Amino acid sequence: MNTPSPRPPAGAHEPARNPGGWRLRMYTVIFEADTRAGRLFDLVLVALILASATVVVLDSVASVHDRHGALLTALEWFFTVAFTVEYIARLVCVRHPLRYARSAFGIIDLVALLPTYIAVFVPGLHALIDVRLLRLLRLFRILKLGAYVTEFGLLGRALVASRRKILVFMVFVLMVVTIMGTLMYVVEGPENGYTSIPVGVYWAITTMTTVGFGDITPKTDLGRVIASTMMLLGWGTLAVPTGIVSAEFTAQRFGRSPTTRTCHECLSEGHLPSARFCRDCGAPLPPWQHDATLADPSTPGQRPG
Structure with missing residues (x-):
């Protein structure tokens, strides 16, 4: 009897990039926070988001705008360019760019960019730049060092x-x-x-x-x-x-060990350190990269980040 072939993960018909090489390293830094580089990236990103929101708030004060309007405008364009580069980097390193672009975080990332560009033609939309504060949901990835983003997902599933x-x-x-x-x-x-x-x-x-x-x-x-x-x-x-x-x-x-380990196919987070396949779509997972592996490289299924 012929053994049926395994069912391909959802979205397998979409063209997929090679997850190895520099794209895998970039993906680990941008989407996961279990390494020093990943935590540093998220901390810098959160600092930029807070600074950008502060600039928008200050620019709404008439006296501050009259005195420092040019500086605030320059800073806003700096933040917008930085977020644009980050958004493009996310699309470049993921296996399915369109899938990420249509995800909740992908839509938030895009909407966070549009007000500055649209404000060139419709100045009244400039205040909508504060939508970037929604991106602070990524703060769960840092403070948890694994725990909070998974706890957030568990709360959603509990609801x-x-x-x-x-x-x-x-x-x-x-x-x-x-x-x-x-x-x-x-x-x-x-x-x-x-x-x-x-x-x-x-x-x-x-x-x-x-x-x-x-x-x-x-x-x-x-x-x-x-x-x-x-x-x-x-x-x-x-x-x-x-x-x-x-x-x-x-x-x-009960019984879960939280991480920020992310599936390259469906972008779901919180997989167990020993997991070999995604719990949601069944796609194979790359080895877990974590700072602890530097001290214990013999841990199976892991490699240094």
Whole structure:
């Protein structure tokens, strides 16, 4: 019997570059933070993003713009050129450039560049340069030294896994605030500010979430009893989704060893140090490059970075 050939990873029909050589070294520095060079690259990138956002904020102050407008404009173009070079470098070193360009980070990287170029023709769009702050999500890669970016992904998967439980909980909350809002409308009435059932529901939501704007308050004794019940119920209500997500998060996190190891095919992160194939698309992974391998080169499946 003939053994069926393994299924190619998603996107294998796209033209792929050779992952070796200088492209592999560049990829490791740009997309992974488990080496000194990778951490340094991310730190410099974050510093540039913060500096660029600071320049935009200062340029919005009329007195600063009048005094240092030329300098701020020059700095903004410097940051834009630097980010443009970085974006091109990312496209050059990845195996599937189009796939990266269509990813969440790829779109953010591109949108972070466009306002400066578009502002040449439409000056009002210059303030949109602050979208670069979204790129600070990459800060998770540095501070974690592996952990935070994976924890961030685990939190996302925990939210997805608990979406049905959260939906049921939200439906329950909606029923409670509708009933209590209607009850307050009947008890308090329009003369005390509860002019309609939607207004009563609004009061119930602000009370249950412990916000309590104070624009509508009960005046009768029975209304205050209902309000007190809603406040106490709100404390318990806040704990329910937290427990649901925490349980899923713990289940997702158990037994994982976080890294910034990234698949060249689908760009998913957080693979185990000993993994040989991507857990998402099944593509083979290159050896893990990590600073620790310099001290222990005998570790299997690794090589010095």
